[in-house]
Amino acid sequence: MLSYIGKRILAIIPIFLFAAFLSFAMIHLSPVDPAEVYLTAAHIHPTEELLAEVRHEFGLDRPLFVQYVNSLIKISRLDFGTSYITKEPVWREVAQRMPATLQLAFSSIILAVLISVPIGFLSAVYKNGIIDHVTRLLAFIGASIPQFWLGYLLVYFLSVKLDLLPVQGRGTWAHLVLPSFTLALGLIAIYSRLLRTSVLEQMQEPYVLYARARGIKEKVIMGKHVLKIAISPMITGLGMNLGKLLSGTIIVEVVFSWPGFGRYFVDSILNRDIPVIQCYVLLAACLFIVCNLIVDLLQMAMDPRISRKGRTGL
Amino acid sequence: MFVSKGKSLLIMALIIATALAGCSKDNAAQGTAAGSVQTDKTITVSWPRDIGTMNPHVYNPSQLIAQSMIYEPLVSYKEGGKLEPHLAESWDISKDGKEYTFKLRKNVKFSDGTDFNAAVVKKNFDAIMKNIKNHSWLGFLNVLDKTEAVDEHTFKMTLKQPYYPTVQELSVVRPVRFLGEAGFPDDGDTSKVVKKPVGTGPWMLSEYKKDEYAEFIPNPNYWGDKPKINKLVIKVIPDGETRVLAFEKKELDLIYGEGVISMDAFKQLKASGKYDTSLSEPIATREVLMNTSKDILSDLRVRLALHHGFNKQAMVDGITSGLEEKADNILSKNLPYTNIDVKPLEYNVDKAKAYLEEAGWKLPAGKTVREKDGKPLELELLYEKSDQVQKPMAETLQAEWGAIGVKLNIKSLEITEHVKRLRAADFDLYFWSNYGAPYDPHSFINIAATNSYGISESLANLPMKKELDQQINEAFLTTDESKRQQLYSSILKTLQEQATFLPISYLKKTAVYQKDVKGFVFPSNRDDNPFLGLDKANK
Numbered sequence: 001m002l003s004y005i006g007k008r009i010l011a012i013i014p015i016f017l018f019a020a021f022l023s024f025a026m027i028h029l030s031p032v033d034p035a036e037v038y039l040t041a042a043h044i045h046p047t048e049e050l051l052a053e054v055r056h057e058f059g060l061d062r063p064l065f066v067q068y069v070n071s072l073i074k075i076s077r078l079d080f081g082t083s084y085i086t087k088e089p090v091w092r093e094v095a096q097r098m099p100a101t102l103q104l105a106f107s108s109i110i111l112a113v114l115i116s117v118p119i120g121f122l123s124a125v126y127k128n129g130i131i132d133h134v135t136r137l138l139a140f141i142g143a144s145i146p147q148f149w150l151g152y153l154l155v156y157f158l159s160v161k162l163d164l165l166p167v168q169g170r171g172t173w174a175h176l177v178l179p180s181f182t183l184a185l186g187l188i189a190i191y192s193r194l195l196r197t198s199v200l201e202q203m204q205e206p207y208v209l210y211a212r213a214r215g216i217k218e219k220v221i222m223g224k225h226v227l228k229i230a231i232s233p234m235i236t237g238l239g240m241n242l243g244k245l246l247s248g249t250i251i252v253e254v255v256f257s258w259p260g261f262g263r264y265f266v267d268s269i270l271n272r273d274i275p276v277i278q279c280y281v282l283l284a285a286c287l288f289i290v291c292n293l294i295v296d297l298l299q300m301a302m303d304p305r306i307s308r309k310g311r312t313g314l
Numbered sequence: 315m316f317v318s319k320g321k322s323l324l325i326m327a328l329i330i331a332t333a334l335a336g337c338s339k340d341n342a343a344q345g346t347a348a349g350s351v352q353t354d355k356t357i358t359v360s361w362p363r364d365i366g367t368m369n370p371h372v373y374n375p376s377q378l379i380a381q382s383m384i385y386e387p388l389v390s391y392k393e394g395g396k397l398e399p400h401l402a403e404s405w406d407i408s409k410d411g412k413e414y415t416f417k418l419r420k421n422v423k424f425s426d427g428t429d430f431n432a433a434v435v436k437k438n439f440d441a442i443m444k445n446i447k448n449h450s451w452l453g454f455l456n457v458l459d460k461t462e463a464v465d466e467h468t469f470k471m472t473l474k475q476p477y478y479p480t481v482q483e484l485s486v487v488r489p490v491r492f493l494g495e496a497g498f499p500d501d502g503d504t505s506k507v508v509k510k511p512v513g514t515g516p517w518m519l520s521e522y523k524k525d526e527y528a529e530f531i532p533n534p535n536y537w538g539d540k541p542k543i544n545k546l547v548i549k550v551i552p553d554g555e556t557r558v559l560a561f562e563k564k565e566l567d568l569i570y571g572e573g574v575i576s577m578d579a580f581k582q583l584k585a586s587g588k589y590d591t592s593l594s595e596p597i598a599t600r601e602v603l604m605n606t607s608k609d610i611l612s613d614l615r616v617r618l619a620l621h622h623g624f625n626k627q628a629m630v631d632g633i634t635s636g637l638e639e640k641a642d643n644i645l646s647k648n649l650p651y652t653n654i655d656v657k658p659l660e661y662n663v664d665k666a667k668a669y670l671e672e673a674g675w676k677l678p679a680g681k682t683v684r685e686k687d688g689k690p691l692e693l694e695l696l697y698e699k700s701d702q703v704q705k706p707m708a709e710t711l712q713a714e715w716g717a718i719g720v721k722l723n724i725k726s727l728e729i730t731e732h733v734k735r736l737r738a739a740d741f742d743l744y745f746w747s748n749y750g751a752p753y754d755p756h757s758f759i760n761i762a763a764t765n766s767y768g769i770s771e772s773l774a775n776l777p778m779k780k781e782l783d784q785q786i787n788e789a790f791l792t793t794d795e796s797k798r799q800q801l802y803s804s805i806l807k808t809l810q811e812q813a814t815f816l817p818i819s820y821l822k823k824t825a826v827y828q829k830d831v832k833g834f835v836f837p838s839n840r841d842d843n844p845f846l847g848l849d850k851a852n853k
Contacts (some may be wrong), residue, residue, distance in 0.1 A: 032730045040733070043373040044448060047766060085375050086366075087506065097525070109799045152555055161564045165562040168551055170526060259525035266552070267363070272730050273375075 005297065012289050020075060020284035023129050037062060037272040043086045061121050075282065079276035085268075090275045093109060094283070100170060101249050101260035107180040107247060109238070112187035119188075119235075120195030121227060127200065135192055142189025146249055149181045151255035168257035179256040183248045187241055192235050198230040232302055239295030243288055319838045320797065355543040355850040357831065358561065359568045360551040365528045368511035368519055371442055371489040371504045380548065381573075382485065383530055384425075384513035385491035387471075388416055391752040391839040393595075395650030401492065401514065402469075411476030411793040418467040424494035425539045431462035438492045438500070439471075443744075445505040450491050451789075453760065454480040476791050476796060479756040482650070486752055486839045514542050516846055525550055532846075533709040542833070542849040554579065561589075561826065565766035568834070570844060572597065575824070576702065577637050583826050590827050593637065594836040596646035597818030598750040600703075602695070602711075604814045606775035609635045610693060611699065615673035617813040619661040623666035624714035630819045633706045638819035644809055646820050649754050649846050656810045665716045677719050684719035692721040695743040696735060699726040704745045728823040739771035745783050747821060748838040759786045759805055776812050814852040 026036065035054040039046040055061045059070060074081070080090035123132040155178060158165045166173050202208065203226060212219045252260035257263075261280075268276035331685060366376035370385040388402040402416040422430040439461040442449060447454050459474045473480065485489055494512030518534045521529040528548045532541045547564065551557045553667055558579045560566045569575055575583075584591040604620070606610045611617060630640045642658040675684040675691050685689040695711065697704035708724040715722045722743075727735065735741050746769075749757045761767040763786040773779055782805060789801040809815060825844070827834055833847040 018812050032728075033734075033736075036734070037730060042448060042731075043451065045451060045766070097689065102458075138378075152559070155556070155559050160559055167563050168556050168567050169549065254553050255556055257549070257553070257556060259523075259550070263525070263552060269727075 004300075008293055012293070015289055016285065017072070019289075020072060021068065023281040023285075026281070027274055027278060028074070030063065032272050032274075033273075034058065034274050037274060038084045041191075041271065043275070044275060053063060053214050063195075070171065071278075080279040080282075083268075084278055090279045093276070093277060094265065097259065097261040101253070101262060103176070104179055104183065104249055104252070104258060104260060105242075105245050107176055108183035108187065108248075111184040112191060113141055113186070116188045116191035117195060117231070120192035121230075121260045123192065124199035124203070124230075125222060126195040134195075135196070139189040139193050141183040147186065147251045148255050149184055149186060151178070154178050155255075156184060161262055169170055170259055171256075175256075176235055179252045179258055180278060182255070183245065183252050186244065186248065190241065191237060195230060198233050199226055202226045202230045208253050210237050232299065235298055236295055239291045239298075242291045243284070246284060246287060318800040337809075339596060340454045350654075354545075356545040356547060357543050357845075357848055358547040358565065359570060360549045360557050360566050360574075360846075361571075362550075362552050362554075362574065362677050364525045364550050364589060365548060366523070367508070368370065369508045370491040370493050371438075371445075371508075373448070373488065376488075379518070379843045380519075380528065380530075380841045381491070382487045382515070382839075383517040383845060384511050384515045384519065385487075385493065386513065387485050387487075387491050388418075388479055391482065391485040391842075392455070392623070393649055393838045395482075395751065396772060397485065399408045400485075405481065407481075409791070409793070410552065410709060411791075412473045412567060413472045414473070414480060416469045416471075419537065419625075420467055420536045422514055424496075424512050424514055425535055426494055426496050427535055428496065428511050428512075430492065430494075430514050430694060431466045433466075433470040434495055435469045435492060436461050436463045437498065438490075441493075441498070441502055441504040442489050444503055448505065452483055452486065453477060453756070454483045454490070455490075476793055478790055479794065482752055482756065485839060486519055488554060488837070517546065521546075539846070541846055546845055546848075556716055564828065567831050568768065568825065568848075569849070570823070570825045570827075572821065572823050573702075575702055575826070577635050580637060580824050580826065581635050588829070590829060590831070590834075591827050592834065592836070594823035594825075594839075595648050596641075597823055597840050598747045598754075598821045599641050599644060599646055600745070600747050600818045600821055601641070601644065602816040603736075603743055603744045603746040603769070603772055603816065604816065605739060605744070605772040605821065606814055607739060607772060610691065610765075611742060613673050614642055614774040614813060615669040616691075617816075619666040619669035619673070619718065619815055620661065621666075622662045622669070622716065623718045623720070623772070624711060626663045626818060627661070629707060629710045629714075633703060633710065634819060636826065638703075638821060641817040641820045644806060644815045644817055645748060645755050651799055652755050652806065654803050658805070659813070661811065663718060670719060675719070681715070682719065683721045690721060692723065693742040694723045694725055695744050695745075696725050696727055696732060696741050698732045701745075719829075736765060736768035739768045741772075744768075744772075744827070746815075748834065752839050758792070759802075762786060762809070764803075773809075773812075773814055776808075778808060779814075782808055 031049070035051045036046050036125060038054055038058070044050065045155045052061075059067055061309065078091050080094075082088065083090050083093055086093060098285045119131070119138070123129075123135040126132055155167050158164050158178065165177055169175050172307060208221060210224065211216075246262075249260060250266055251261040252258065254266055265276065265280045267273070268280070330415050330695070336683060351492065361377060361379060363375065364376060365380035366374070368384055369376060370381055380777060388400060389397050389405070390400040391425050393399050397813070399419070399480050401419050401422060402663060404416045404417045407413070418430070418435065424430060432708045435491050440457075442455065443458065443461075446455060454477050457474045457477050459472045460469050464470050492514060493504065493508060494514075497508040497510050497512040499507055499509060514534055514537070516538065517530040518533045519528060520531040530546045530548070531544065549560075551560060554575045557566070558575055559568055561569050561583070580591065583589050584723055598672075604617050606612050608723070627808065630638055643652065643656055645652040647653045667774040670684055670691070674686045676686065677684050697708045700736045705726065712722040712724055736746070737745055740840070747755050762773060763783040765772055785801050785805050792801070794799050825834060830850055832849040835844060835847055837844050
């Protein structure tokens with residue numbers, strides 16, 4: 001098992017290098033000249049001499065390969081350069097805003113799990129009943145409604161019309177409710193259906209029949225056995241959806257003026273703040289890699305058969 | 315199973331209840347605070363971005379609106395381009411136009427209680443000049459030779475050559491406003507950081523949370539009329555729709571700025587009758603720049619045909635819902651030296667067609683696009699991708715000019731690419747607008763004569779370009795006011811007649827405020843803040 005984990009961690013390196021290369025290439029393929037962006041942001045009129053000077057300063061006049069290796073060395077020291085706009089180290093800017101984004105992401109996940117587990121489970125148990133229909137409708141809405149629109153709708157009805165919650169900002173728990181729910185609804189749609197299918201599948205398994213034959217109470221069978229096993233695909237789903245969550249925070253942070261990393265990223269795109277964009281792309285890649293790894297390891301812990309497969313497979 | 319369901323429902327209910335409790339507690343706290351201090355008047359406004367560092371000598375990401383609350387200029391720009399004393403009580407300009415002597419206002423103190431005097435003015439100028447590269451856009455700094463503190467209340471600047479807009483340029487928000495002694499870093503170089511934001515302005519920063527809000531309170535040492543409210547809060551709300559919703563929920567008292575909310579939202583808020591709204595004087599002119607260095611557009615008759623070939627009034631009304639005003643002048647008349655009467659090139663399709671015929675662009679039978687020597691009359695108009703107004707205007711022009719036989723291709727570009735194409739003069743037609751007060755009209759004529767901004771290049775094929783450049787240079791150098799007016803009139807008249815700029819509309823700022831907000835006036839300086847005169851009626 002340890003060697004499996006070791007191999008998985010080693011496999012991160014080429015993936016990361018590829019991601020780093022992609023983000024690097026993106027910058028060089030775009031028609032925007034980093035030196036020009038830098039000067040414009042600094043309010044300096046970009047003459048040819050100045051552009052050349054800045055390109056030299058940034059090392060943009062060196063061969064591409066040298067630039068790539070240099071950027072890798074810097075990244076390994078968590079040095080993502082300095083923001084063109086704020087002139088602050090990018091890593092510090094990102095680290096400052098991370099807590100707000102993480103808070104939002106975590107509260108959304110918790111909310112999503114808290115809501116989708118009971119409704120998913122109940123809609124399987126009472127298949128084709130009222131709960132099932134309502135959940136299906138909710139899932140349909142949750143999966144198809146654009147997040148920014150949902151955000152506005154919620155704000156309009158709950159904040160402006162009913163005056164229950166603040167429209168925007170961060171500070172109290174009240175501020176967290178609407179953005180978290182906006183982010184969570186998409187996840188709820190997926191998880192509740194995922195769990196429903198999974199529970200229905202498990203209910204067909206022989207062990208359920210056997211348990212019933214043994215005279216174990218239905219509640220115990222469902223709660224203790226079926227749910228525990230059925231929840232496993234949800235964990236995979238959770239891991240895979242972290243990316244969706246991350247892209248979701250970008251929109252939600254803008255709609256709710258949430259002072260997080262996503263909003264900072266949007267500003268950076270508008271300002272062509274290239275070091276920040278690069279940092280974001282790499283961070284997102286890392287997050288995906290790490291989440292996938294964690295999900296795999298969790299799955300393995302829950303179902304040891306995977307580990308055996310892993311050992312023979314790798 | 316039902317227990318678990320019950321539990322989770324309970325937890326959900328608890329979460330929501332705590333949230334609601336938190337919310338109502340918040341309101342209650344605000345209520346008592348308002349009750350205990352009778353004169354508590356707080357006005358909350360929004361701004362799309364964080365206010366940035368409150369350093370008077372830096373640009374992005376510091377926001378002009380907040381910088382102008384803390385720091386003051388020597389001279390302030392008032393309605394119609396009048397320059398009035400501010401921190402300088404009066405000024406003398408030597409006959410040769412090179413020496414500027416300012417008598418500073420007495421008894422002015424910084425917010426920390428220290429004196430404002432010539433020494434600190436000089437210290438600020440030294441810090442600015444240390445990084446002249448960052449400020450080279452500001453004309454007079456490029457010709458500034460030396461500065462001296464003659465005595466405590468007299469400050470003198472000497473220029474290398476006469477430069478008439480000097481006093482006007484001193485009214486800009488950055489970088490020529492003044493930081494108190496205590497704000498300077500040890501090496502005196504303010505280009506990166508200041509120790510604390512100490513200014514002479516009416517406001518002081520009292521609380522600040524990056525990306526969330528900034529709170530300002532009145533400066534107790536302020537020399538002029540003090541603010542009538544006790545606190546001004548700038549909330550950072552990046553999204554326009556959210557801003558409107560927050561305003562409707564009364565989380566905001568005022569929405570102010572350029573394009574901070576959509577035109578639809580403005581109209582809707584206005585129509586509701588629940589709020590007060592106002593529109594500013596023109597702050598700049600939205601126009602289409604025609605590149606004369608391109609073959610087709612080098613012909614004055616084609617340019618005139620394009621002017622006559624569309625219904626400007628209908629387009630402006632239709633697209634901006636009357637929030638912008640139809641423009642005939644390249645520069646709006648509320649700027650200095652720009653009050654010239656021009657003959658509007660009115661909507662006249664027949665005239666437009668006649669000009670094109672005369673220029674040799676004939677419509678072959680059965681075709682919709684005119685041709686000359688087998689070449690179709692095809693032009694490209696660039697517009698900025700994210701601009702809500704440029705796109706529909708471009709589409710309207712496409713349809714309107716199509717009717718006179720001009721094929722207009724419209725192309726959207728990201729802002730950086732957009733600006734790059736302008737600088738390289740790599741376009742036929744380009745949406746452009748001037749800088750507004752206090753930068754114009756001199757910044758406008760400056761870029762009309764200086765290469766690498768894209769404007770001068772696109773005027774290159776005008777037969778009188780050389781003469782025009784000469785007149786522009788002369789306008790900067792002359793010390794004779796009436797001669798300058800004459801030069802400006804001539805320059806602007808030539809540009810109008812040559813039809814390279816197609817003025818469409820005057821841009822305006824919008825403001826929407828709650829009924830209890832009183833004393834709102836738009837500042838004449840485009841970058842200044844409107845907060846000083848604000849008051850809030852007691853409920």
